[in-house]
Amino acid sequence: MNRKTKPLKIxxxxxxxxxxxxxVLDLTALFPSDLLPAMIDGSDALWLTCHAAEPVGFCFAEPEPMTEGTWNMRAIAVLPAHQNSGAGTALTHALExxxxxxxxxxxIADTSGLPEFAATRAFYRARGYAEQSRIRGFWAPGDDKVTLTKSLDLA
Structure with a gap:
């Protein structure tokens, strides 16, 4: 069965x-995978997993301290073989x-301003996120932090 025909479950x-x-983390290099167990265990964050027979991706978000109703999507990652299959869209939609x-x-979603993150920024923009700020050299010299936001208010 083609991966695109398997129903995605969040x-x-x-x-x-x-x-x-x-x-997923080892194949996407989002952050070191050995950090994940401690991050999930006992976390107050909202963690979601996308399943297509097996887990193929995840996202998590936390409330921003000292704000009213603002959350930060700290990470989203999908197995490379399942990227462009709708898994990332399903995860962001379920999270929202x-x-x-x-x-x-x-x-809020923060990402890198490096050219290799252009597809990530395009992913967010295609889902209604707008760039709000850019902090030059935030992640490392020459690597800007790009902050995108999406209003969740029901219209």
């Missing part, structure tokens, strides 16, 4: 998903839906 992330999600139900009004 569920809360469970500890049992950790090994598969560590593989869950956050709206929690009364969130604004979702």
């Amino acid at each position: 569920n809360d992330t469970h500890v049992r998903d950790t090994p598969a999600l560590q593989t 839906t869950r956050l709206r139900a929690l009364g969130a009004r604004l979702l």
